[in-house]
Amino acid sequence: xYTVDIGFIVPAHSxxxxxxxxxxxxxxxxxxxxxxxxxxxxxxxxxSTVSRALSEKSNGMISPEVVxxxxxxxxxxxxxxxxxxYALKVGSTKTIGMIIPDLMNPVFPPIxxxxxxxxxxxxxxxxxxxxxxxxxxxxxxxERLISRGVDGIIYAAAFRKDSVVDLxxxxxxxxxxxxxxxxxxxxxxxKVDDTLGIRMAVDHLLDLGHQKIGFIAGPKDISVSHIRxxxxxxxxxxxxLAVDPHRIVEAHALSETAGEEAMSLFLQKNxxxxxxxxxxxxxxxxxxxxxxxxxxTCPKRMSIVGFNNMPYLDWFATPLTTVSIPxxxxxxxxxxxLLKRIKxxxxxxxxxxxxxxxxxxxxxxxxPAKTRKKIEAS
Numbered sequence: 001x002y003t004v005d006i007g008f009i010v011p012a013h014s015x016x017x018x019x020x021x022x023x024x025x026x027x028x029x030x031x032x033x034x035x036x037x038x039x040x041x042x043x044x045x046x047x048s049t050v051s052r053a054l055s056e057k058s059n060g061m062i063s064p065e066v067v068x069x070x071x072x073x074x075x076x077x078x079x080x081x082x083x084x085x086y087a088l089k090v091g092s093t094k095t096i097g098m099i100i101p102d103l104m105n106p107v108f109p110p111i112x113x114x115x116x117x118x119x120x121x122x123x124x125x126x127x128x129x130x131x132x133x134x135x136x137x138x139x140x141x142x143e144r145l146i147s148r149g150v151d152g153i154i155y156a157a158a159f160r161k162d163s164v165v166d167l168x169x170x171x172x173x174x175x176x177x178x179x180x181x182x183x184x185x186x187x188x189x190x191k192v193d194d195t196l197g198i199r200m201a202v203d204h205l206l207d208l209g210h211q212k213i214g215f216i217a218g219p220k221d222i223s224v225s226h227i228r229x230x231x232x233x234x235x236x237x238x239x240x241l242a243v244d245p246h247r248i249v250e251a252h253a254l255s256e257t258a259g260e261e262a263m264s265l266f267l268q269k270n271x272x273x274x275x276x277x278x279x280x281x282x283x284x285x286x287x288x289x290x291x292x293x294x295x296x297t298c299p300k301r302m303s304i305v306g307f308n309n310m311p312y313l314d315w316f317a318t319p320l321t322t323v324s325i326p327x328x329x330x331x332x333x334x335x336x337x338l339l340k341r342i343k344x345x346x347x348x349x350x351x352x353x354x355x356x357x358x359x360x361x362x363x364x365x366x367x368p369a370k371t372r373k374k375i376e377a378s
Contacts, residue, residue, distance in 0.1 A: 034079040043073055054079075096126045096338065097145035099164075101133045101157035105254075105282065106310040107327065108156065111178065114331020115154060122339060124151075131157040133253065139164050146171055152338045158182055159221050174341040178334040179325075181223045188341060190334040190353040194224055194307075197323035197357035198231035201277050201305045204321070204359055206239060208367045210275040210303065214247040216262045216287055218254045218279035225254070225279050228307065232277060246270060251283050259286025267294050274302060274368040281306035281313060281322055288318065288364070299366035309360055319362035326355050 036054075040047040045066070052058040053070035062070075073079075096119060100108045112128065119126055127145055131138035138157050142164050145153060152174035155164060160183045168175040169187075177189040205213055215232045218225030229248070236243045249266045251258035259278060263286060266276065278284035284306030288298055296302050298318050306313070309324030333353050 034074075034077045036079075039070065039073055039077065039079055042077065043069060045070075092151055092342075093149045094124050095148065095150045096124050096335075097142065097148075097150040097153040098126050098128045099138055099141055099145075099153065099155050099157050100128070100130050101138075102254075103130045106312065107179075107281075107308050107325075110311065110327035111156065111331040111334075114328040114333075115335040116331075117328075118332050118335035118339070124339075133157065135159050135162060135164070138162075139167060142167060146173055152176070152342050154178055154334050154338055156180065158223070160223050160226060161221070174338055176334045176338040176341070178330055179224065183223075185352075186350055188337050188350050188352075190330055190337060190355070191223075192325045192330070192355050192357050194227040194357075195231040195234075197307060197325070197359075198228050198277065199235045200357070200359040201307070201323055202232065202235045202239070204361065204365065205275045205277070205303060205305065206241075208275075208303070208365060210368055211241065212247075212270070212273045212275070213241075214249070214266055214270055214273045214276045215243075216259060216266060216276055216278045216283050217248060217250045218283065219252065220250065222254070228279050247273070251279070251286075254280050254282055256282050256286040256289070259283030260290045261286075263287040263290035264293070267291070267296070275304070275365070276302065277305045277307075279307060281308045281310045281320060284320055284322070284364075285316075288320075298364050300369065303365040303368070305365060314362060318364050321362045321365040322360055323357045324360045325357050329355060 036047050036050050039050045043050070049062060049066065050070050053062045053067045054074060059067050096115075098112065098115060100112070102108070116126060127148065127150065129141040129145065131141060138155075142153060142155075146167075150173070153168060154176050156178045158165065158177050158180040160181075162182050165175065165177075165182050165184075165187055175187055177187055177191075179191060181189045181191055202213065213236070215229060217229040220226050220229070233243050233248075246269045249262045249269075251262040259282060262283070263276070266273070267290065276287055278287055284304050287304055291298055291302055291304075298304055304320065306320050306322035309322045313320045313322060333355070337351060337353065
């Protein structure tokens with residue numbers, strides 16, 4: 001996260017010389033910041049009265065007529081609250097830090113919009129940083145956010161064991177995890193029922209007639225990857241289907257490239273497989289690329305199911321069947337939970353918000369070839 005402040009030092013020029021100065025034009029159009037004192041002098045009242053009239057907490061101490069006059073004058077004169085002065089006065093910067101793992105992953109913009117929709121209602125500003133899926137980078141960014149005095153942090157880049165969580169606890173900074181969680185489980189979280197989502201995916205493939213189903217997992221140090229893999233093996237077992245070790249391949253990252261590499265290895269080991277579930281949509285897209293290189297067609301030769309329902313999946317040549325998560329709602333709930341924690345200041349208990357996924361069936365899944373032939377012959 002990088003922030004650059006740019007300012008001009010403008011010498012006092014006459015209007016004529018101002019245009020001759022390289023910065024003169026800015027000197028002419030620049031307006032002095034309107035202060036509480038300016039409003040007070042304009043209205044011929046005390047500065048403290050102006051301050052109370054503009055505050056939601058104290059305007060009840062002033063007559064409605066005066067509040068109306070002050071707010072009208074503030075709007076007409078272009079008064080804006082000085083954020084730095086406000087922070088010193090009330091001990092709050094009205095800022096929130098957001099950490100996401102990857103700027104290029106389409107899953108996160110809808111989550112960010114959900115967060116922002118709530119923050120806007122309460123006058124908060126968000127600082128956004130990304131961790132490159134690296135815990136060390138994430139910790140550095142969080143340290144920077146804490147040094148800026150943010151009131152809390154929404155963290156979407158957690159690992160199962162993550163020093164960022166310990167840092168925020170030590171510093172007393174309110175923290176909410178979204179999408180990913182940590183093993184110790186003593187922090188506010190907003191997540192999706194990943195186990196239910198994988199069950200939906202497995203049952204969908206079984207209903208189509210698939211039996212030889214594989215799984216391309218994500219890195220096991222990330223909670224969503226770990227939980228989804230565990231759910232796959234458990235669901236297959238519950239359906240009386242054995243999962244051979246060679247049917248599971250772990251991708252080294254939650255990315256298309258990693259998915260392509262993992263799927264290439266899977267196809268070499270499993271020429272008889274008819275379907276694959278991927279730990280997320282980016283891995284699934286990489287799987288489809290690898291299949292093409294092996295001469296496989298989707299879904300005629302191999303069905304693919306993703307997870308997350310990131311935007312624009314229905315635009316691809318083979319629209320991806322996937323487990324959809326409520327991105328915007330995840331953002332909203334995480335912001336609500338963080339603001340609640342900031343307001344209460346109570347760190348003695350923690351909340352877990354569990355949201356339901358849904359299966360979105362598109363054209364990347366179909367009955368296996370043998371099943372289709374039997375249906376056509378009957």
